[in-house]
Amino acid sequence: MDYALLLNDALPADASRQQRLYLALRAAILQQGLAAGTRLPASRQLAGELGIARNSVVYAFEQLASEGLVNATPRGTVVAALPLNTTGLRAAQTATAVLSRRGGAYRTPFREPETPAAFTPGVPALAEFPMARWQKRLARHWRDAAVGDLGYGAPAGEPELRAAIASHLRGTRGVRCDNAQVFITDGTQHSLDLCARLFADAGDIAWIENPGYHGALNAWRTAQLDVRGIAVDADGIAPGAADWREPPRLIYVTPSHQYPLGSVLSLERRLQLIEHAQRHGALIVEDDYDSEFRRDGPPLPAMQGLVADAPVAYLGTFSKTLFPALRIGFLVVPVALAPLVDAALAQCQPRGRQIEQRALAGFIRDGEFLAHLRRMRKLYSERRDAMIAAIHRHFGDLAEVCGGSSGIHLAIRLPATIPDATISRQALAAGLVARPLSAYRSGAPDSASNGFILGYAQVPASEMDAHIATLARLVREHAAGK
Numbered sequence: 001m002d003y004a005l006l007l008n009d010a011l012p013a014d015a016s017r018q019q020r021l022y023l024a025l026r027a028a029i030l031q032q033g034l035a036a037g038t039r040l041p042a043s044r045q046l047a048g049e050l051g052i053a054r055n056s057v058v059y060a061f062e063q064l065a066s067e068g069l070v071n072a073t074p075r076g077t078v079v080a081a082l083p084l085n086t087t088g089l090r091a092a093q094t095a096t097a098v099l100s101r102r103g104g105a106y107r108t109p110f111r112e113p114e115t116p117a118a119f120t121p122g123v124p125a126l127a128e129f130p131m132a133r134w135q136k137r138l139a140r141h142w143r144d145a146a147v148g149d150l151g152y153g154a155p156a157g158e159p160e161l162r163a164a165i166a167s168h169l170r171g172t173r174g175v176r177c178d179n180a181q182v183f184i185t186d187g188t189q190h191s192l193d194l195c196a197r198l199f200a201d202a203g204d205i206a207w208i209e210n211p212g213y214h215g216a217l218n219a220w221r222t223a224q225l226d227v228r229g230i231a232v233d234a235d236g237i238a239p240g241a242a243d244w245r246e247p248p249r250l251i252y253v254t255p256s257h258q259y260p261l262g263s264v265l266s267l268e269r270r271l272q273l274i275e276h277a278q279r280h281g282a283l284i285v286e287d288d289y290d291s292e293f294r295r296d297g298p299p300l301p302a303m304q305g306l307v308a309d310a311p312v313a314y315l316g317t318f319s320k321t322l323f324p325a326l327r328i329g330f331l332v333v334p335v336a337l338a339p340l341v342d343a344a345l346a347q348c349q350p351r352g353r354q355i356e357q358r359a360l361a362g363f364i365r366d367g368e369f370l371a372h373l374r375r376m377r378k379l380y381s382e383r384r385d386a387m388i389a390a391i392h393r394h395f396g397d398l399a400e401v402c403g404g405s406s407g408i409h410l411a412i413r414l415p416a417t418i419p420d421a422t423i424s425r426q427a428l429a430a431g432l433v434a435r436p437l438s439a440y441r442s443g444a445p446d447s448a449s450n451g452f453i454l455g456y457a458q459v460p461a462s463e464m465d466a467h468i469a470t471l472a473r474l475v476r477e478h479a480a481g482k
Contacts, residue, residue, distance in 0.1 A: 003041070003049060003050060017050075017056055018052070018053075018055075021056060021060040022059065022064065025060055026063075026064060026067070029064070029069045029070070029079055029082075030082075032082075034079050036080060036081040036082065039075060039076050039078050039079075040061070040070065040076065040078070040079070042076060043057040043058050043077075061077050068080055069082075102221075102222045102223075102224060103222070113428075113433075116433070116458055117431050117432060118432050118458075118463070118467045119432050119433045119455050119467065120433040120458065121408075121433075121435060121455035122319070122408070122455060123455055123457060124319075124320055124323065124457045124458065125376065125379060125380070125457050125458050126323055127458075128376065129323055129372075130368070133368065134359070134363070137359045137362060138355065138356070138359045140359075141358050141359045141362075145354075149355060152352060153357075154351070155346045155349040155351055156182075156183050156184065156342055157182070157183060157184025158184065158354055158357035158361065159179070160357075160358060160361040160365075161184060161357040161364075162182040162184065163179045165184075165316075165364070166178060166179045166182050167364075168364055168369070169332065172292075173288065173301060173302045173305070174301030174302055175304050175305045176304065176308065176310075177314075177335075180335075180338050180342070181332050181334070181335055181338045182330055182331075182332050183330065183331045183332075183341060183342075185329045185330060186329065187319055187329040188289060188315055188316075188317045188319070188329050189215050189219070190329065191317075191329055191330070191331040192215060192216055192285070192287075192315070193222075194345075195285050195315075196220055198341060199249070199250060199283050199313070200223065200225055200250050202223065202225065203225070204225050204226065204249035204250070205226045205228060205246055205248040205249060206226065206227055206228070206248055206249060206250040207227075207228050207237075207239070207248045207251045208227060208442070209229075209232050209236075209237050209252065209253060209254065210231055210232060210441065210442045211232065211261065211437060211440035211449045212232070212252070212254075212259065212440060212442070213252070213254065213259040213260075213440075214439075216287070220252070225249075225250070228243070228248065229442030230243060232261060233263070235263065235264075235266040236253070236263050236265030236266060237251075237253055237265065237269065237273070238269070239276075244280070247280035247281070248282050249281075249283065250283055250285055251277060251282055251283070251284045251285065252287065253285070253287070253303070254289065255270060255286060255288075255302075255303050256289075256290060256302075257289070257290035257294075257405075257407040258403070259289070259290075259440075260403075261403055262402050262403010262404065262405070262409075264405065265303075270303050271306065271307075274311065274312070277311045277312075283313055283334075284311055285312075285315065286303045286313065288302055288316050289315070289316070289407075290320065290408065291406070292320075292377075293320075293373075293376065293377055293406055293408060294405065294406040295377065295380075295381050295405060296405040296406070304332065309334065309335065309336075313331060313333050313334070315329065315330075315331055315332075316330050317330075321369070321376070322369075322372070326356065326360070327353075328356065376457075380457055382461050383459060383460070383464065384404055384456055385461075386464040386465070387410065387454065387456045387459070387468065388401055388404055388410070389465075390464050390467075390469070391468055391472075394465075394468050395412070395472050398415070398472075398475065398479060399412040399414055399451070399475075400412065400413040400451075409454060409455040409457075410454060410456070411437060411452065411453050412451045412454065413450065414450050414452075414475065415450070416450050418450065418475060418479055420436035420438050420450050420451055420452060421438055422478070423452075423471075423475055423478060424436040426474050427470075427471055430474070432467060432470060432471055434452040434454060434471055435453040436450075436451075438450055440453075452471070
């Protein structure tokens, strides 16, 4: 055995030599390059051969002995007989490395850089967040923390944050709730997973808007629900009589700013949906993700508060209004379900981050949250206007702008002959994230689902024109048949 070559080939390269020697010998034994009964060189001899300290060799031998891979005998250190054949272990692991049917149901139609690029949807203007004030608030809460705050915390979330959110929702979104109906989650995706697990059984019918949000689609599919895509038009989700013949258990909607097309669910449709849900025992899951940033008029009240005891679970997040790394969202459930959800979460809810939750409660309670929203509404209006102007300037009649009245993204529709998925990949290579609308479509493609979703919150108005010009050039090249 060429131990010097074995050491040089060992990984990781940045480990110490004694660690690399241990890992190299361990791998050789497990893969039976060093067979059972093989006597290893004496520690002094091997150290001289490798040009390392004898203690490094002793360390490696002791580690191997502690794992039962070598034995110390009168004739020296000997490779032990392994209790199983490991020669095919790596191949066997590879052969069995498959996801379950639930795991395989996750769909990721696009892969994007971890650091947001221009037009990444759902990313707020992070550079505009009042970082210094937030850091001071966090530091103050950590100074006031006690030993008990290092535990797991309440499953439903910190009481003062639940109270602050309930008060905010009652005053700004028209939500009918008390503190006990509000549950703190790790964000919208976590809330959706909870809804799928707590409010439906495998095989139950669950509706999603078509085209619609992939996070909801993944939550429904991985819970083994029977997912049905319901068409969306200019007034939002539009279920017909045929759809109601097999009523759903769950109905996912984004009424304030339909994702991805941006339509607003009309009042008539909202009331009809609530009436049918009550009649058929369905639960509406209202994702109010972009409601705080409506520009064409005041924010529309939430569906949840339109009628008393509406069968609506209301979802919200601070990822869009503050910053995604906060990982705090909330779920508001009907009053009759609140004690049942509270009991269930005591068994399955990830808990912790009490300090961050208390800091956020104070941020809301002291008016800083609303002040930040006001600043962001003005900024996002400027950036949206710059994007729309650039689209008109560079795309002309080739693109139709949709959904710019609210939120922090809009959509553009393109002729069906233009391959949005192909251009999306080319745009990513140019440093732009232009998610293809066709990826959000359930079933056969159609002309309404061809184009891009473009986030504008994190793109300065001064840079908008150049980025849109790049995207338009790629589109026009395809339109011209190049």
